Amino acid sequence: MNTIREDLREKRFLVADGGWGTFLIAEGMQPGECPELWNVNRPEVVRRIGENYIAAGSDLISTNSFGGTRCKLEQHGLGERTAELNEAAAALSRQAAGADNHVIASIGPTGKFLITGEISEEDLYDAFKEQAQALERGGADACIIETFSAVDEAAVAVRAVAENTKLEIICSFTYASVVGGVPRTMMGATAADMAQATLEAGAHILGANCSFGSEEMLAVVQALHEAAPGTPILVNPNAGQPVQAETGIVYPESPEYMAGFARRFVEAGASILGGCCGTNPEHIRAIKAALRAIG
Ligand SMILES: [Zn+2]
Known part of the structure; x- marks a missing residue:
């Protein structure tokens, strides 16, 4: 199987997937429940999310393992099942992806900060x-270290993956603001800080996910591209800023609206496009069509 970077040299653009959480909630996941437990208790539901994204045109699909570090699973009393739940997550996405598409296993922050000393x-x-x-044992060929805000934690994560697996590494941060054209995370890190530290630690692809909607995300892609001009960039924005409606939380950006940004993302330096919170297979289908039209 090609690496993602080899595929990019052949195909120019790749499509990632969209959000996963809303599908679990739609299938009955309760607030406070451990999503990763669904990898063994409701595997057919988790596999179907991946299958739906592959059917919509995703070249890369994630895994249901965002909160799968032992630190996070311990909060649910599931620390001892860390290996099992992550292996299952990767195996389900591999079944959905087949041999020709990439499984970019999701690795989220631990929720513990080095700066406060709560974890070594x-x-x-x-x-x-x-x-x-x-x-990796479950069948992932890559990982996405995603939704990070702290450069020191992300650098440790990248190094741990690089030194102990053969996984291709995407490192993606979430940004909280863009002031004077400079995007910063909640922890104050800039895209340039993130790029430098995580590439040095061994990341192969840089990314930005969650954060905000498409328009604001353009500045992040530009900043990443300026900081690391030769590095592929993934961009997975939310479907806009969520608003509270009578029916619950609503994400305002339609598939057509998000797909309308594909060309601008590509011009800004991104080559892997997908979505985060509030996006679904329809967004991915529209993004795929927009990239096809670019060529
Ligand atoms: Zn998100």
Whole structure:
């Protein structure tokens, strides 16, 4: 199987997937429930999310393992099942992806910060190593270290994956603001800080996910491209800023609206396009069509 970077050299653009959480909620996941437990208790539901994205045109699909570090699973009393739940996550996405599409296993932040001293660098490293090795055993060929805000934590995660697996590494941050054209995370890190530290640690592809809607995300892609001109960039924006409607939380950006940004994202330097919160297979289908039209 090609690496993602090899595929990009052949195809120019690739399509990632969209959100997963809303589908689990639609199938009955309760607030406070551990999503990763669904990998063993409701595997058909999890596999179907991946299958729906492949059918919509995703070249890369994620895994249901965003909260799959031991640190996070311990909060549900499931720390001892870390390897099992992550292996299952990767196996389900591999079944959905087949042999020709990429499984970019999701690795999220631990929720613990080095800067406050609540976790040591060594424990953090071990947590990411354990998760990444299980995801690789389950059949992932790559990982997406995603929705990070802290550069030090992300660098440890990248290093743990790079030193202990063969997974291709995408490192993607979430941004909280863009002031004077400079995007910053909640922790104050800029896209340039993130790019430098995570590439040095061994990341192969940089990304931005969640954060905000498409328009605001353009500035992030531009900043990443300026910081690392030769590095492929993934962009998975939310379907806009969520608004509270009578029916619940609504994400305002339609598939057509998001797909309308495909050309601008590509011009800004992105080559892998997908979505985050509030996006679904219809968004992916529209993005795929828009990229096809670009060529
Ligand atoms: Zn999101």
